[in-house]
Amino acid sequence: MLPQSESMRGRILAAAVKLFAEYGYHAAPMRDIAMLAGIQAAxxxxxxxxxxxxxxxxxETSMRRLNEGLERILREFDDPMQRLQEAVAYHIDLHTRNKQEFFIIDTEMRALEGENRAYILSLRDRCESLFQEILSDGMERKIFRHTDVKVASYAIISMCTALATWFRPGGRLTVQQVTAIYLQTITHGLLLAEERPQTQVE
Amino acid sequence: MLPQSESMRGRILAAAVKLFAEYGYHAAPMRDIAMLAGIQAAxxxxxxxxxxxxxxxxxETSMRRLNEGLERILREFDDPMQRLQEAVAYHIDLHTRNKQEFFIIDTEMRALEGENRAYILSLRDRCESLFQEILSDGMERKIFRHTDVKVASYAIISMCTALATWFRPGGRLTVQQVTAIYLQTITHGLLLAEERPQTQVE
DNA sequence: GTCTATATCGGGATAGAC
DNA sequence: GTCTATCCCGATATAGAC
Structure with missing residues (x-):
C-alpha cells in the first residue's frame, strides 16, 4: 500500500501514476490501483x-503545470539565451521530479479516447509553441543560428523529455549536472572547433 | 486488409506492426491483426x-538491423566527425523508413515479458555503446568537446529516436533536410556566437 | 494451413447493502 | 465512502474438422 495522502482522490491518483508508468495504462488493472490505494476496486x-x-x-495536471512555468519564464525574461536556459532547466527539473507522470504522457497518448486525445495534444502543442517562440525570437535577434524553428524545438524537447526515461535520481549525476551538460550541448554542440563556419544553411 | 506479401508470416507481422503502433500492444486484439492479414485469429x-x-x-529485427548498420559504420570510417555524421544519418534514415517499428520499440518495452525484456534491452544497450564509442574516441582525439559521454549519447539518441514520432514522410521537410538540421544542431549547437568559451566543463 | 467453435480467464464497471 | 457480489464483455489461446 502507498504511504498516506490527505485525500483518497490523491491516493488513487498516486497509485494510478505508479502502475500506469510501470505496466502501462491497459496493463494496469483497476483492482491493483485500488489495492495500492488501500481500498476495493468498486x-x-x-x-x-x-x-x-x-x-x-x-x-492534464502535469502538462498544465509545465506550460504555466514556461509562460512565466517568457514573461519574466527577455534575453533569448536566458529564456532558453531557464526553459530547458525548468523542463528538465519538472521531468525529473515527476518522472512517472511525464513518462505516461510520453507513452500513453494512444490510450486517450475521443476528445481527450485532442485536448492533451493541444496542451503539448502549447508547450512546443512556447519553445518555438523562444527560438524564433532569438534567431530574429541574431542570438541563435538561423535554422528550422520547428525541427530545433522538437530536438530540444525530445532530448529533455527522454530524461524522464533514463534519469535516475541519486545516480552518478545530479539534475544540475545533467542540466549543465544538456545546455552546453544545445547551445554549443559537440564539436570542439576553432574555425566556425558562419555561413548559414537555408 | 493489407496489400499482399510473399509469406503469411510476413503479412501477420506487418499487420501486428501497424496495430501495435496505432493502438499499443495490449490494445491491439489478435482478431484485428488476423483480419488485417486476411485470416482468422486462430x-x-x-x-x-x-x-x-x-x-x-x-x-528484435529492427534493433539488430540498426546495430549492424552502426557496426559497419564504425568499421568503415575512422574520422570521429564522419563517424558521427554517418551514424546519425543512418539512425534517422532507419527511424523514418521504419517509423512504426521503432515507435513500438520506444513505447512498448513494458509489454515485454520475462527474459524478452532483458534481451531487447541488451540490443538497445549495444546501440548506446556504439554511439558512446564514437563520442569518447572523438573526445580523446580532441575533435569533440570534452563532456559526459553517456549523457551526450542519450541526448543524441533521444532526439533522433523521437523523429519516429513526429516525422511525416512527404511533409514540409525531406529526411535529408531534417538530417542536415539535426547534424548542424548536434555539432555546432544553436548559439550564433563569435566568442566561444574554450573552457571545458568538468 | 486455415477454418469454426469454444474453453477459460481477467478486465471494467454496476447494484445495492452498510 | 467503502464494502461484497456480480454482471458482462472481450481477450488469448486451444481443439479438432476440413
Missing part, C-alpha cells in the same frame, strides 16, 4: 467516473 | 506461438 468509482478519467487527470 | 497460432512472439520479432 470504491474508485465513487471518486472517478472511470479508468480513463484517471489517465486524463494525470496528463 | 490461424495466427500456426505461424507464431503467441502474441508476445510477434512483439519480440518486431523489436
Amino acid at each position: 470504491s474508485i468509482y465513487h471518486h472517478y467516473p472511470n479508468k480513463q478519467a484517471l489517465l486524463v487527470e494525470i496528463m | 490461424s495466427i497460432y500456426h505461424h507464431y506461438p503467441n502474441k508476445q512472439a510477434l512483439l519480440v520479432e518486431i523489436m
Whole structure:
C-alpha cells in the first residue's frame, strides 16, 4: 500500500501514476490501483467516473503545470539565451521530479479516447509553441543560428523529455549536472572547433 | 486488409506492426491483426506461438538491423566527425523508413515479458555503446568537446529516436533536410556566437 | 494451413447493502 | 465512502474438422 495522502482522490491518483508508468495504462488493472490505494476496486468509482478519467487527470495536471512555468519564464525574461536556459532547466527539473507522470504522457497518448486525445495534444502543442517562440525570437535577434524553428524545438524537447526515461535520481549525476551538460550541448554542440563556419544553411 | 506479401508470416507481422503502433500492444486484439492479414485469429497460432512472439520479432529485427548498420559504420570510417555524421544519418534514415517499428520499440518495452525484456534491452544497450564509442574516441582525439559521454549519447539518441514520432514522410521537410538540421544542431549547437568559451566543463 | 467453435480467464464497471 | 457480489464483455489461446 502507498504511504498516506490527505485525500483518497490523491491516493488513487498516486497509485494510478505508479502502475500506469510501470505496466502501462491497459496493463494496469483497476483492482491493483485500488489495492495500492488501500481500498476495493468498486470504491474508485465513487471518486472517478472511470479508468480513463484517471489517465486524463494525470496528463492534464502535469502538462498544465509545465506550460504555466514556461509562460512565466517568457514573461519574466527577455534575453533569448536566458529564456532558453531557464526553459530547458525548468523542463528538465519538472521531468525529473515527476518522472512517472511525464513518462505516461510520453507513452500513453494512444490510450486517450475521443476528445481527450485532442485536448492533451493541444496542451503539448502549447508547450512546443512556447519553445518555438523562444527560438524564433532569438534567431530574429541574431542570438541563435538561423535554422528550422520547428525541427530545433522538437530536438530540444525530445532530448529533455527522454530524461524522464533514463534519469535516475541519486545516480552518478545530479539534475544540475545533467542540466549543465544538456545546455552546453544545445547551445554549443559537440564539436570542439576553432574555425566556425558562419555561413548559414537555408 | 493489407496489400499482399510473399509469406503469411510476413503479412501477420506487418499487420501486428501497424496495430501495435496505432493502438499499443495490449490494445491491439489478435482478431484485428488476423483480419488485417486476411485470416482468422486462430490461424495466427500456426505461424507464431503467441502474441508476445510477434512483439519480440518486431523489436528484435529492427534493433539488430540498426546495430549492424552502426557496426559497419564504425568499421568503415575512422574520422570521429564522419563517424558521427554517418551514424546519425543512418539512425534517422532507419527511424523514418521504419517509423512504426521503432515507435513500438520506444513505447512498448513494458509489454515485454520475462527474459524478452532483458534481451531487447541488451540490443538497445549495444546501440548506446556504439554511439558512446564514437563520442569518447572523438573526445580523446580532441575533435569533440570534452563532456559526459553517456549523457551526450542519450541526448543524441533521444532526439533522433523521437523523429519516429513526429516525422511525416512527404511533409514540409525531406529526411535529408531534417538530417542536415539535426547534424548542424548536434555539432555546432544553436548559439550564433563569435566568442566561444574554450573552457571545458568538468 | 486455415477454418469454426469454444474453453477459460481477467478486465471494467454496476447494484445495492452498510 | 467503502464494502461484497456480480454482471458482462472481450481477450488469448486451444481443439479438432476440413
